[in-house]
Ligand code: UD1
């Protein structure tokens with residue numbers, strides 16, 4: 001019997017972390033031949049994830065360049081993947097989320113007349129400039145894809161408002177599946193983490209790298225971090241700095257040389273998840289961390305004006321802090337000094353998934369291609 005050929009395409013660290021559990025699930029399905037094509041929009045940060053999950057790609061477009069532009073990434077992925085699709089002829093292409101890789105890969109699949117499945121579909125801010133360019137990427141992929149794996153009912157409702165109602169499955173987010181592989185266990189791989197003295201210190205895990213925060217917003221965020229660190233000597237801010245040269249320059253200039261701010265290299269997913277589990281709170285502009293930290297019971301201050309992930313804000317464990325220095329300092333101080341405010345936010349909630357998302361997505365694919373009689377049950381928190 002010929003197997004259903006499913007090609008997963010991803011290229012950045014967050015896509016890799018969220019696609020890895022699905023790739024491993026597809027590998028286990030007898031009726032499916034699972035192929036992986038990485039674009040390597042990120043190189044080292046992608047390779048770190050591939051190593052953690054033991055995934056060896058079948059194709060590697062190796063598109064990353066230092067200081068790459070959005071148009072450059074998009075055109076290299078579109079051209080490169082076009083060739084791979086001609087060669088491999090998969091029955092379905094899977095893309096994830098909202099990156100340049102996601103958009104270009106969905107477009108390449110459309111040009112090759114191969115159906116595309118969008119994992120993590122339906123997240124919206126409805127503001128095309130925030131997150132930039134991710135909101136637009138996600139909307140465009142919503143148009144291009146034939147199957148839409150929406151993590152939550154709210155995400156599916158966003159799709160319905162755009163008249164996307166066919167091929168929509170509510171699956172939960174695969175990021176919670178990924179935590180099942182990484183978050184347990186003790187100790188760190190990173191020598192930089194192992195060299196830090198955590199005794200008696202409240203750790204704030206910080207990440208900040210989004211393009212809409214480049215320039216002034218990032219300066220304001222770092223000014224707030226300086227103020228929080230200087231005003232609270234028992235706090236240790238641990239910031240694994242993204243490899244983007246723009247981010248590294250701003251981080252070093254603003255936060256270098258402060259004794260209780262540790263600027264360290266990007267962490268493996270295992271170390272990152274363990275660090276968050278050990279932290280008092282998380283401050284971030286990342287999408288993925290907004291989903292992971294609530295599952296680990298850690299309060300999150302989101303360093304962005306808007307979020308496409310309102311579920312944890314509604315559940316009360318994530319607060320939208322924005323990029324204004326004073327407001328960030330005020331919210332962080334409240335969490336550091338007001339026990340009741342902290343307790344209200346530090347609850348483990350799982351609005352995004354139950355660890356079974358990959359299984360539901362694989363079931364939905366089998367159902368769509370008539371390898372299974374019934375669709376999967378919807379994820380409900
Ligand atoms: C991309 C995604 C964003 C995601 C982020 C996660 C787009 C438009 N945005 O943005 O949604 O949140 O990744 O990190 O696709 N670099 C390295 N090595 C690496 C990774 C990056 O050197 O392993 C450097 C390169 O100089 C690269 C730069 O970082 O040019 C920026 O990477 P890029 O993919 O252009 O954009 P991100 O801002 O990371």
Ligand code: UDP
Pocket residue numbers: 013014017207240241265266267268269270272273285286287288289292
């Ligand atoms: N992450 C990691 N190492 C780090 C920083 C982040 O493994 O040093 C993980 C994090 O736990 C989450 C994902 O990377 O799973 C988020 O990726 P990123 O912040 O790059 O992008 P975003 O979520 O903003 O798209």
